[in-house]
Amino acid sequence: MQRYPMTVEGEQALQDELKELKTVKRPAVIEAIAEAREHGDLKENAEYHAAREQQGFIEARISDIEGRLSGSQVINVKDIPNSGKVIFGVTVTLLNLDTDENVCYRIVGDDEAEVKLNKISVNSPIARALIGKEEGDVVVVKTPGGEVEYEIETVEHK
Known part of the structure; x- marks a missing residue:
């Protein structure tokens, strides 16, 4: 079975979501299904069908989270x-060597990646280019818009 890397925070977020679900x-x-059943004819009961659909989404998400947690390797x-x-x-x-702009990213698992929060997947092109490099190294990242050169300024274990 293949293991998927996940941060401690990512695991905790999934555990919290699973608990709430x-x-x-x-x-x-x-309870909503039981209440809708009391209203009578189920064939034409929109509340019942909506609640059953919601139940399907919840059960699928529970199954998905449990699968992700069982296949995770927490680092x-x-x-x-x-x-x-x-x-x-x-x-x-x-440091983007073309624009002299600084950018900060945390390298996380696929399930945790959220670019708006500066969290990038370990499998993203930029993360793959960075893995194994050191502070001061210059890396070239191939993007859809062309190649971009970055210099690694700091590496922090947070």
């Missing part, structure tokens, strides 16, 4: 000595 949302939709970057190399879980500050 099982303890809050699942019971609420079961706590704080337990790894800082060698200055870019590895999974670190926060990297880069």
